[in-house]
Amino acid sequence: MPDDHADDACIPINLKALGIPVRLNVRGDQRKVLATQLRSAWSRCLVEEHLAGLDDPVTLAVLADTDGSAVAESRVALSSTSLPRLMDAISPAVTVAAIERQAGELLMLHACGLADPRTGRTIALVAPSGTGKTTAASTLGRHLSYVSDETVGVTADGTVVAYPKPLSVLVGPDDTVKQQVDPGVLGLPVAPERLELAAILWLDRDPDGPERPTVESMPTVRAIAQLSPQISSLTRFETPLRRVASTLHRVGGLHRVRYREVGDLRPIVSGLLDGAR
Structure with missing residues (x-):
């Protein structure tokens, strides 16, 4: 599942966590709803779009879809038919990704x-x-x-x-x-x-x-x-x-x-x- 280029089927959400750029590439038929919720909840960690490519980000694929079969068959760790569960799972995933990148530094x-x-x-x-x-x-x-x-x-x-x-x-x-x-x-x-x-x-x-x-x-x-x-x-x-x-x-x-x-x-x-x- 490619996640390095944004297209009509992918909405990138660019964050900064512990000083590390983290990009969430959101796909699925619920991507717009989830992207809105992410931008709201993570408002203080959002990175401006024109600054998003300045550093090499940690990239996490996210699938938000009402089709349970699509979710079950996907290889995306952050995938669910439930947006609340997905929001809950994304938070520690972002934290762990940032911690791994800053290990030995902070x-x-x-x-x-x-x-x-x-x-x-x-x-x-x-x-x-x-x-x-x-x-x-x-x-x-x-x-x-x-x-x-x-x-x-x-x-x-x-x-x-x-x-x-x-x-x-x-x-x-x-x-x-x-x-x-x-x-x-x-x-x-x-x-x-x-x-x-x-x-x-x-x-x-x-x-x-x-x-x-x-x-x-x-x-x-x-x-x-x-x-x-x-x-x-x-x-x-x-x-x-x-x-x-x-x-x-x-x-x-x-x-x-x-x-x-x-x-x-x-x-x-x-x-x-x-x-x-």
């Missing part, structure tokens, strides 16, 4: 990223999957600037590469397909162009935890052990532990917070950003 934390809108100083809120990153982004991001709800990429000098993807949200308690929501719809401000990592906070949500959040600073060795499983492609660095230690040293180490409700984290997050100036 330190990529499995984290929600929020920035001070005035200074660009950024905090990474680290947590395993399904434990509160997107909720933190949608709640705390209204008072700061939205960087990402999934991956915070950091260069060797502490620069943060934004990835303002749509937020992946389970709307109902029985839902299995996450809705991909444009951050603007949730009222999350756009982050400044220049971002710098200022703090790393480990999220430890506990419904039975203390009434007020408690924060502790973790020793470097323990912090590296805690953080490493939540760093993508860490072993691709020549000296991975040194890279983690250097990043921790730059931001004053790893802090861990125990809390009940994410709204209680606002003064802690603001304090860490203010203290890092």
Whole structure:
């Protein structure tokens, strides 16, 4: 299935994810509907058409078709008769593609990223999957600037590469397909162009935890052990532990917070950003 040239049967959607150009070549009888949904949800990652060919993009083929037989017979990994399921599948596919291209270059934390809108100083809120990153982004991001709800990429000098993807949200308690929501719809401000990592906070949500959040600073060795499983492609660095230690040293180490409700984290997050100036 050719995907390197756009024609009447293909709609290209050009994105930038973690600094990497990603092109979605959308085909099928539902391509126009899906393309519209993608442009809306991924509005902050869209690349202007005249800039799309400047870099060698990662290309992903997408098939959106009402014909179940066509979907079943296709060799396209991102294919479905269900647009919500396809939108849900595209999000991690774009993330994985960008992570693979940036492996060994960016330190990529499995984290929600929020920035001070005035200074660009950024905090990474680290947590395993399904434990509160997107909720933190949608709640705390209204008072700061939205960087990402999934991956915070950091260069060797502490620069943060934004990835303002749509937020992946389970709307109902029985839902299995996450809705991909444009951050603007949730009222999350756009982050400044220049971002710098200022703090790393480990999220430890506990419904039975203390009434007020408690924060502790973790020793470097323990912090590296805690953080490493939540760093993508860490072993691709020549000296991975040194890279983690250097990043921790730059931001004053790893802090861990125990809390009940994410709204209680606002003064802690603001304090860490203010203290890092």
